[in-house]
Amino acid sequence: MKKRYGPEVAVSYPLTGPGRPGYDIYAGELAEACAGKSGLRVLDLGCGTGRYFHCLNNVSCLVGIDISTDMLEVAARVCRKLSNLSCAECVLIEADFQSLQFVPNSFDLIYSIGVVGELIPFTQDLLDKIARWLTPDGKVFFTVVDKVAHEKEKVGERAGFRQTIKRALAASPLYRFVSPRLAAKFIFSYNFQRLYKSQNEMERMLDNCSIPIQYQIVRFRDAKHPKIGCKIVKNQG
Numbered sequence: 001m002k003k004r005y006g007p008e009v010a011v012s013y014p015l016t017g018p019g020r021p022g023y024d025i026y027a028g029e030l031a032e033a034c035a036g037k038s039g040l041r042v043l044d045l046g047c048g049t050g051r052y053f054h055c056l057n058n059v060s061c062l063v064g065i066d067i068s069t070d071m072l073e074v075a076a077r078v079c080r081k082l083s084n085l086s087c088a089e090c091v092l093i094e095a096d097f098q099s100l101q102f103v104p105n106s107f108d109l110i111y112s113i114g115v116v117g118e119l120i121p122f123t124q125d126l127l128d129k130i131a132r133w134l135t136p137d138g139k140v141f142f143t144v145v146d147k148v149a150h151e152k153e154k155v156g157e158r159a160g161f162r163q164t165i166k167r168a169l170a171a172s173p174l175y176r177f178v179s180p181r182l183a184a185k186f187i188f189s190y191n192f193q194r195l196y197k198s199q200n201e202m203e204r205m206l207d208n209c210s211i212p213i214q215y216q217i218v219r220f221r222d223a224k225h226p227k228i229g230c231k232i233v234k235n236q237g
């Protein structure tokens with residue numbers, strides 16, 4: 001993942017994106033989650049270049065986590081130019097957030113855009129952890145790629161057959177004879193698709209969350225994929 005989000009991607013990655021499909025939805029959700037509050041502690045999981053930092057308001061502390069040094073370097077520059085937050089209020093951490101722990105009730109708003117259920121697995125364990133880190137009444141917003149809509153859009157009948165052949169090949173010893181570059185490309189795309197989630201799968205996970213929550217699911221399309229957006233509020237007490 002560090003390689004995928006290396007220096008070339010980091011310098012060309014969008015820093016904002018009004019008008020880009022999806023962007024306005026994310027920006028609106030974040031602005032709404034911050035409205036009418038004060039002293040919010042916010043966590044951005046997989047913050048990348050900090051594209052959404054400027055949508056946040058009433059924040060006393062923002063923690064952005066990303067595994068890529070190059071993306072974080074850009075995010076640090078973005079932080080220095082923000083008018084809604086001072087640099088002192090932004091903490092950028094280079095880490096794999098799957099292995100991080102925070103004290104329970106640490107954040108009022110946690111969001112993750114274009115990361116879980118897209119580049120890394122979205123597991124029940126991760127959802128439970130996120131819900132624990134949240135303060136009572138705190139909010140979460142995250143997106144996953146909509147597996148069913150993606151298959152309908154991209155795969156179709158013929159491509160479905162191609163996928164079956166790919167899967168069979170990936171599991172076969174013949175795969176050793178494929179060039180490493182081709183193999184990497186193939187496994188890459190195949191693995192990512194396995195991470196996508198259907199709305200039913202998402203609902204099952206959210207219903208099984210170990211912390212009492214309420215949630216709402218919204219579906220839309222961003223610049224790349226059909227998406228499922230999950231809005232969570234942690235129950236009080």
Ligand SMILES: C[S@@+](CC[C@H](N)C(=O)[O-])C[C@H]1O[C@@H](n2cnc3c(N)ncnc32)[C@H](O)[C@@H]1O
Nearest residue numbers: 005046047048051066067068071096097113114
């Ligand atoms: C598609 S980009 C999205 C960046 C940002 N959320 C946005 O929407 O502009 C995915 C980001 O997630 C980061 N990432 C992927 N896996 C990660 C992990 N396990 N821990 C932390 N960051 C991760 C990547 O380095 C990359 O910056």
